[in-house]
Amino acid sequence: MHELAVCQALIEQVERVARDNAARRILSITVSVGPLSGIEAKLLEHAYPLAAAGTVAEEARLVVVTVPVRVRCRSCRAETEAASNRLLCGSCNDWHVDVIAGEEMLLQRVEIETADEPVH
Amino acid sequence: MCRDCGCSLGPAAARAPFAAQPATKGHIESIEVITAILDANDRIAAHNRTHFDGHGVLAVNLMSSPGSGKTSLLEATIRALQGELRLAVIEGDLATENDAARIRACGVPAVQITTGNACHLDAQMVHDALQDLPLDGLDVLFVENVGNLVCPASFDLGVHRNLTLLSVPEGDDKPAKYPVMFRGADLALITKVDLLPHIEEFSVERARDSLRQVGFRGDIIELTRRGGPGFEAWLGWLRGEVTARRAAAA
Ligand SMILES: Nc1nc2c(ncn2[C@@H]2O[C@H](COP(=O)(O)OP(=O)(O)OP(=O)(O)O)[C@@H](O)[C@H]2O)c(=O)[nH]1
Ligand SMILES: [Mg+2]
Ligand SMILES: [Zn+2]
Ligand SMILES: [Zn+2]
Ligand SMILES: [Zn+2]
Numbered sequence: 563m564h565e566l567a568v569c570q571a572l573i574e575q576v577e578r579v580a581r582d583n584a585a586r587r588i589l590s591i592t593v594s595v596g597p598l599s600g601i602e603a604k605l606l607e608h609a610y611p612l613a614a615a616g617t618v619a620e621e622a623r624l625v626v627v628t629v630p631v632r633v634r635c636r637s638c639r640a641e642t643e644a645a646s647n648r649l650l651c652g653s654c655n656d657w658h659v660d661v662i663a664g665e666e667m668l669l670q671r672v673e674i675e676t677a678d679e680p681v682h
Numbered sequence: 683m684c685r686d687c688g689c690s691l692g693p694a695a696a697r698a699p700f701a702a703q704p705a706t707k708g709h710i711e712s713i714e715v716i717t718a719i720l721d722a723n724d725r726i727a728a729h730n731r732t733h734f735d736g737h738g739v740l741a742v743n744l745m746s747s748p749g750s751g752k753t754s755l756l757e758a759t760i761r762a763l764q765g766e767l768r769l770a771v772i773e774g775d776l777a778t779e780n781d782a783a784r785i786r787a788c789g790v791p792a793v794q795i796t797t798g799n800a801c802h803l804d805a806q807m808v809h810d811a812l813q814d815l816p817l818d819g820l821d822v823l824f825v826e827n828v829g830n831l832v833c834p835a836s837f838d839l840g841v842h843r844n845l846t847l848l849s850v851p852e853g854d855d856k857p858a859k860y861p862v863m864f865r866g867a868d869l870a871l872i873t874k875v876d877l878l879p880h881i882e883e884f885s886v887e888r889a890r891d892s893l894r895q896v897g898f899r900g901d902i903i904e905l906t907r908r909g910g911p912g913f914e915a916w917l918g919w920l921r922g923e924v925t926a927r928r929a930a931a932a
Contacts, residue, residue, distance in 0.1 A: 564802050564833035572719050579713060586708065593719065600836040600862040647861040649897040657894055667719045667836070675708040 569613035585674035631664030730840030748829030
């Protein structure tokens with residue numbers, strides 16, 4: 563369950579965003595996760611409330627966007643989707659491929675509520 | 683503060699609570715961030731690397747499921763390289779000092795990290811352990827990660843090389859089941875090959891195919907801790923890495 567440690571790191575980043583922007587509440591947190599990051603979206607969602615309890619993100623909704631694995635073939639140049647345990651070209655079956663998506667574990671967006679209307 | 687380099691990375695600081703305010707009507711903003719969630723760990727990992735490089739030490743992380751033979755391999759390696767390379771070990775386990783005691787019994791310094799509930803080592807734990815190790819005059823620092831084929835794969839420790847062990851009794855399908863761990867390795871060791879005659883289901887060819895399919899591109903060495911050509915190949919790999927590290931440091 564390293565997803566709890568990942569959630570704690572996430573909350574620390576979100577707390578920093580909240581502080582920098584004088585937020586008093588976090589409404590939602592959007593993360594993107596690929597299967598090659600070693601993180602399970604389901605487990606992340608389960609661990610999240612434990613890590614968020616007692617923080618500025620306590621009531622925030624966690625939105626996990628899962629990114630499929632994509633590879634680019636060095637032989638035929640095709641870009642195709644692949645399974646994490648079969649990183650082969652979907653077009654010609656070659657294993658000389660580069661992973662172009664699916665490794666990410668990113669904090670994308672934080673939706674916050676500040677105390678007052680900002681002064682312009 | 684870090685004794686070795688004077689950095690401000692002390693033991694992990696306690697988090698200040700930041701309690702949510704009561705809900706009243708406020709201004710809503712959506713802020714784009716885009717940072718790696720484990721950014722803080724990655725930065726400490728990069729810092730660990732400066733410790734290793736500053737002392738010209740090769741740092742190697744060993745990962746595998748519980749009982750694949752990590753400590754046994756280290757014991758045999760220490761005995762084989764006595765008087766040739768100076769080694770030290772950081773041991774990660776959920777509980778017990780057993781593995782560090784086994785390493786110390788071989789005459790090599792070892793620091794035990796007991797992680798409690800954490801199923802993996804992170805860069806901060808390794809940095810803490812570095813404070814108790816004499817890095818000066820070391821050639822290789824091994825980190826034996828917690829036995830687990832999932833969690834350690836997500837946490838960069840700042841080492842130069844990551845190794846994954848796959849022991850014959852585990853079955854040749856483990857790379858397909860735990861692709862992230864095997865894909866991220868620089869070297870794969872198929873261990874306990876002395877058991878191959880007893881475990882006919884294990885095919886070294888299938889294990890190699892499975893490693894290729896998960897995107898593993900490093901060398902694969904088959905060995906047993908009892909010695910032989912595979913074990914010599916492992917020692918050769920290690921010597922080559924030490925030489926390369928010294929050349930990079932010079
Ligand atoms: N037959 C055989 N047994 C081995 C070999 N290497 C290790 N073992 C046995 O495998 C068991 C586990 O070995 P360890 O070295 O403790 O494994 P480990 O990976 O350090 O285990 P954890 O730290 O608990 O994850 C022990 O009973 C060893 O004697 C080998 O090359 N051949
Ligand atoms: Mg061990
Ligand atoms: Zn875990
Ligand atoms: Zn192709
Ligand atoms: Zn330091």
